[in-house]
Amino acid sequence: MLFLTLDIFFYMKRFLIFLWAIIFTSCQGEQKKALEAETQESPNVIIVLVDDLGNADVGFNGCKDIPTPNIDKIASEGVKFTNAYVSYAVCGPSRAGIITGRYQDRFGFGRNPLYAPNDPNMGLPKTEETLAEALKRANYKSVALGKWHFGVHESLRPLERGFDGFYGFLGGGHSYFPNKWVLENEYEVESQFEAYNVKLLRDNTRVEEKEYLTDALSREAIQYIETYKDQPFFMYLAYNAPHTPLQAPENYLKRFDTIKDPKRRTYAAMVSAVDDGVGKVLDKLHELGLTENTIVFFLSDNGGPEQHNASDNGILRGGKSDLFEGGIRVPFALKWPKVLPKGETYEKAIISLDIFATVLSQTKTPIEPKNKLDGVNLIPYLTGEKNGSPHEYLFWRKFDKYNFAVRNASGDKIIGLKEDITLFNLNENIEEDPKFEVQDLELSKGLESQYNLWNAQMLDPVFLGLLFDNQYNKEHPDRFKNPNLD
Numbered sequence: 001m002l003f004l005t006l007d008i009f010f011y012m013k014r015f016l017i018f019l020w021a022i023i024f025t026s027c028q029g030e031q032k033k034a035l036e037a038e039t040q041e042s043p044n045v046i047i048v049l050v051d052d053l054g055n056a057d058v059g060f061n062g063c064k065d066i067p068t069p070n071i072d073k074i075a076s077e078g079v080k081f082t083n084a085y086v087s088y089a090v091c092g093p094s095r096a097g098i099i100t101g102r103y104q105d106r107f108g109f110g111r112n113p114l115y116a117p118n119d120p121n122m123g124l125p126k127t128e129e130t131l132a133e134a135l136k137r138a139n140y141k142s143v144a145l146g147k148w149h150f151g152v153h154e155s156l157r158p159l160e161r162g163f164d165g166f167y168g169f170l171g172g173g174h175s176y177f178p179n180k181w182v183l184e185n186e187y188e189v190e191s192q193f194e195a196y197n198v199k200l201l202r203d204n205t206r207v208e209e210k211e212y213l214t215d216a217l218s219r220e221a222i223q224y225i226e227t228y229k230d231q232p233f234f235m236y237l238a239y240n241a242p243h244t245p246l247q248a249p250e251n252y253l254k255r256f257d258t259i260k261d262p263k264r265r266t267y268a269a270m271v272s273a274v275d276d277g278v279g280k281v282l283d284k285l286h287e288l289g290l291t292e293n294t295i296v297f298f299l300s301d302n303g304g305p306e307q308h309n310a311s312d313n314g315i316l317r318g319g320k321s322d323l324f325e326g327g328i329r330v331p332f333a334l335k336w337p338k339v340l341p342k343g344e345t346y347e348k349a350i351i352s353l354d355i356f357a358t359v360l361s362q363t364k365t366p367i368e369p370k371n372k373l374d375g376v377n378l379i380p381y382l383t384g385e386k387n388g389s390p391h392e393y394l395f396w397r398k399f400d401k402y403n404f405a406v407r408n409a410s411g412d413k414i415i416g417l418k419e420d421i422t423l424f425n426l427n428e429n430i431e432e433d434p435k436f437e438v439q440d441l442e443l444s445k446g447l448e449s450q451y452n453l454w455n456a457q458m459l460d461p462v463f464l465g466l467l468f469d470n471q472y473n474k475e476h477p478d479r480f481k482n483p484n485l486d
Contacts, residue, residue, distance in 0.1 A: 043363075045234045047237065048237050048239070049299060050274055051301055052243045052311060056316075059072040060075035060331070065259060068272075078340050079382055084352075085407075087352060090321050091112060093109050096109040099236070101354075102373060107459060107462070108462030111400070112149075112172060112465045113151060113466075114465065114466060119152075120155045120156065128371065134367055135363070135367070136162050141233045142164055145237050146168040152186055157204065159203055169195075176214065181199045185198065192466070212249050212273070217237065218277025218278075218280050218281065221284075246310075248266050252273050255272055296335050298334075303322070303327040304320060313325075317432040323403055325426070339383065340383065349390070353375030354375035356369075357375040389409035393406055393454070403416060404451055404455070422437050423447070424438060
C-alpha cells in the first residue's frame with residue numbers, strides 16, 4: 001500500500017512538472033508573440049509633399065537665406081538623399097506617380113489634368129490603386145490634405161480613392177488668402193484658373209475657412225493625427241506652397257526683411273510657413289509618443305520654376321517642366337527612428353515611385369499591390385541589408401514635346417529633345433554643361449535602346465491636359481455646367 005502511494009505521488013509529481021513546463025512554455029510563447037506583435041506594429045506614414053520647391057531651397061541642401069529647421073530635422077533625424085528624382089517635371093503626372101508607385105505613363109497620365117467637374121476621365125483612372133486604397137487592406141486610416149489634382153469629378157475625389165478624410169482643394173493650384181475664395185463650388189467656375197478661388201472642401205462639403213491656406217492645412221494635419229492616433233494612419237500632406245500665386249501674410253514676410261527681391265522675399269515667407277507647419281506636425285507626433293514608429297517623407301513634386309516663383313535650383317540646369325536635373329531632381333528626406341539611423345546620406349539614385357513600395361513593405365499585415373509597381377522598397381538599402389543600386393535605369397517622357405531622358409545607376413544620362421540626343425555623366429557634370437557632353441555613341445545608343453523598351457510599355461495620354469485648354473473647351477461646351485440644374 002505504501003509503495004502504491006509512493007508511485008502515485010511520483011507520477012503526480014512528474015505530471016505537475018510536465019504541466020508547469022507546458023504553462024511556462026506557453027507563457028513564453030505568448031510573451032514572444034506579444035513582443036513580435038509590438039516590434040511588427042504597422043508604422044504610421046506621413047508624406048509631406050510641397051509644390052515647385054527649388055532643389056537648393058532647404059537647409060539640408062545648403063540654403064542660406066531661408067531657414068528650414070523643421071524640414072531639416074527630417075533629414076538630420078533620418079536620411080538625406082542626394083540623387084532623388086520625381087517621375088515627371090510638372091505637378092499632376094509627378095503626383096500620380098507618387099500616389100500609385102507606378103510610372104504615370106503606364107496608365108496615360110502624361111499631362112496635367114484640367115479642372116473639369118463633369119468629366120470622369122479627367123484624372124487618375126480607376127484602374128489604378130492609390131496608396132490609401134492599398135493601406136486600407138491593412139486597416140489604415142488615411143487622410144489627404146491640400147492639393148488633390150487627381151480629378152474634380154465626384155467619382156475621382158479623395159473619399160472615392162481610399163481616403164477616409166479630406167481637407168483642401170481639387171485643382172492644380174489655389175489662392176492662399178480666404179478673402180479670395182468667393183466661388184461657392186466648382187460649377188461657379190468659368191475658366192481653368194478661376195478654380196483658384198473656389199471654397200475649400202472638407203470631405204465633400206464646402207467650408208468657410210478663415211486662416212491662411214498653408215496654416216489651415218497644418219492645423220488640419222495636427223487634428224487628424226490626434227483623431228487617428230490609436231491606429232495606423234497614412235497622411236498625404238500636399239501643401240501647394242510655394243506654387244504661385246506668390247502670397248504670404250505679414251507675420252511670415254517680416255522674417256525676411258533682408259531679402260531685397262520682393263518675389264524671393266514672398267517665396268521665402270511661403271516656404272517658412274510650410275516649415276512651421278512641419279514643425280507642428282513633428283511636435284504633435286512627439287507629444288503623442290508616435291515619433292519612433294512614424295515614417296515621414298519630405299519632397300517636392302518637381303524642380304523650382306525659377307523665373308516664376310524665384311525658387312533656386314542651385315547649380316542644376318533647368319527647372320520645372322525640364323528633363324534636365326533642375327526639373328526632376330528634388331529635395332528628399334526620410335526618417336523612421338525605430339528602424340533607420342540618424343544623419344545618414346544616401347547617394348545612389350532613387351525615385352518618388354519608391355515611396356509606395358517602401359510603405360507597403362512595412363505593414364504588419366502583408367499587402368499585395370493591385371498592379372505591378374515600378375518603385376522598390378528602400379529600407380534594405382538604407383539599413384545596409386542590400387548594397388546594390390535600387391534602380392538600374394530611371395526614365396522620363398514628355399509625350400507632347402517628344403522629349404525623353406534616361407539615367408543609369410552609374411550616373412550616365414541621355415536627354416532627347418526631339419531629334420537631338422545629348423549624353424552627360426552626372427558624377428562629373430551635374431550641371432549638364434554642354435561643353436562637357438560625353439562623346440560615347442555606344443553608351444548613348446544603349447541608353448536609348450533601354451528607353452525604347454520602356455516606352456513600348458507606356459500609353460499615350462488618355463485625356464487632354466493643361467496645354468489643350470482651348471481645344472477642350474470647344475469639345476466640351478458644358479464643361480462647367482451643373483448637371484443637377486437641368
